[in-house]
Amino acid sequence: MTFFISIRYLLEFFLFKIIIFLLFPFSKKMSSKIISNAFVFLGKYSKYNKIAKNNCKMVFPNFNEKEITKIINSSWQNLGHNLFELTFLKKLLKDKHKIEIKGLEVLEKIKKENLPVIFFSIHSSNWEVCVPFLDQNNFKTGAIYRHINNFFFNRYIYKQRTDALKTNDSFYTPKGKVSAKEILEGVINSKNIFLLVDQKDSAGTEVNFFGKKVKTQTGFLKIARKYKLKLIPMKNIRLPNNKLQITFEQPLLHNNDDEVSDEKKMLEINSIIEKWIRDNPDNWFWQHKRFN
Numbered sequence: 597m598t599f600f601i602s603i604r605y606l607l608e609f610f611l612f613k614i615i616i617f618l619l620f621p622f623s624k625k626m627s628s629k630i631i632s633n634a635f636v637f638l639g640k641y642s643k644y645n646k647i648a649k650n651n652c653k654m655v656f657p658n659f660n661e662k663e664i665t666k667i668i669n670s671s672w673q674n675l676g677h678n679l680f681e682l683t684f685l686k687k688l689l690k691d692k693h694k695i696e697i698k699g700l701e702v703l704e705k706i707k708k709e710n711l712p713v714i715f716f717s718i719h720s721s722n723w724e725v726c727v728p729f730l731d732q733n734n735f736k737t738g739a740i741y742r743h744i745n746n747f748f749f750n751r752y753i754y755k756q757r758t759d760a761l762k763t764n765d766s767f768y769t770p771k772g773k774v775s776a777k778e779i780l781e782g783v784i785n786s787k788n789i790f791l792l793v794d795q796k797d798s799a800g801t802e803v804n805f806f807g808k809k810v811k812t813q814t815g816f817l818k819i820a821r822k823y824k825l826k827l828i829p830m831k832n833i834r835l836p837n838n839k840l841q842i843t844f845e846q847p848l849l850h851n852n853d854d855e856v857s858d859e860k861k862m863l864e865i866n867s868i869i870e871k872w873i874r875d876n877p878d879n880w881f882w883q884h885k886r887f888n
Contacts (some may be wrong), residue, residue: 602747609748614872616683624684628838632676639672643692652764655806655873670878674834678722682753686760689728696835699844702828703733706847712783713826714816718794718869719881721834721841725769727790729842730758736765737791738782740775761849776815777801783823790830791816797885803862806870808887817850817858824851827861 619627648668656664681688695797704882706713715737717726730737741757744750757768764785769775779789797813805812820827829845844869850861873880 599663601820604854605746605748605864609752612749612818613832615859617679618681624680628677628680628814629681632673634809635672635679636669639669642883644812644883646674651882651884651886652877654808654887656877660875662681663815665676667877668882671880671882674879675881675883677834677838678724682724682756685724685728685756688761689725689732694839695725695729696839696841698841702844702846703735706826706828707734707827710786712786712788712823713824713828714789714791714820715828715830716791716816716874717830717832719792719884720794720872720879721832722742724757724760725840726830726832726842727757729764730788731766732762732792733735734781736763736787737848738767738769738779739786740762740779741768743770765853780819783825789816789819789825793865794873794880794886796886801859803859803866804884805866808820810868810887812857814862817861821852821858826854827865829865832879833872 613836615631619630622630645668649664650673651662652667654660656667659667715726715730715735717723723745727737727739741754744753754768762823767778767782783789789811793813793816798811800811800813800815802809802815803812804810811869819825826847831843831845833841833843835841848861848864850856850858
């Protein structure tokens with residue numbers, strides 16, 4: 597990392613901290629609204645806005661420009677809400693009126709079975725609440741995250757994530773060879789896995805996603821097969837009142853008994869997350885280069 601890039605990263609992070617400080621006199625609701633609207637305004641001039649629109653057009657080819665713009669603006673708003681909520685993630689998890697849970701019977705059954713599982717979700721609504729929620733409900737969980745280029749933001753986000761954990765049994769590990777080892781060790785020690793499975797994996801397998809062949813992570817399915825881990829869909833949406841809703845859907849099975857390939861199982865998973873995105877397109881992170 598060059599000296600000038602380091603200075604730029606420091607200034608970006610310093611600006612972020614100043615903005616959060618200036619918002620201190622306002623309510624959380626108002627502060628979140630200010631930042632989300634700022635994201636919409638600035639997002640329009642970002643290179644990621646074009647990426648988002650192109651992605652959206654692939655998923656909704658019959659939508660006109662106005663409809664596409666509305667979805668992308670809502671996506672920027674959601675990212676703004678996420679960034680602000682990250683600043684008080686630990687407190688957010690304690691607010692029982694902020695997070696609504698559905699499918700509790702699925703969780704109760706997993707608890708009774710007392711076996712590790714793989715929870716999977718997507719970059720929708722506020723995905724940062726998922727691992728702390730599982731941890732606070734006695735599901736020891738390991739999660740893989742992508743390292744952020746800006747060292748100062750990366751360190752800050754990691755601290756917010758780990759501070760929101762109730763126990764020392766759950767953990768975050770950066771994507772790479774070390775993460776694979778730590779996740780596997782976690783499973784052997786009866787810990788669950790949490791994954792966001794909607795983004796590109798350059799080293800992955802080509803699997804259909806919204807009718808396009810895209811590089812997709814399937815390595816976790818080998819772990820599921822070997823250790824007979826159930827796959828738990830964890831739907832995450834932001835409601836109109838800015839409340840967060842997590843739904844635990846019925847488990848999928850993937851082991852050596854079902855004779856289904858990893859690719860076919862991933863197709864089944866993709867069909868689930870495609871429905872989530874179609875039903876709540878405003879919530880999804882469209883700004884990622886998913887289809888190239």
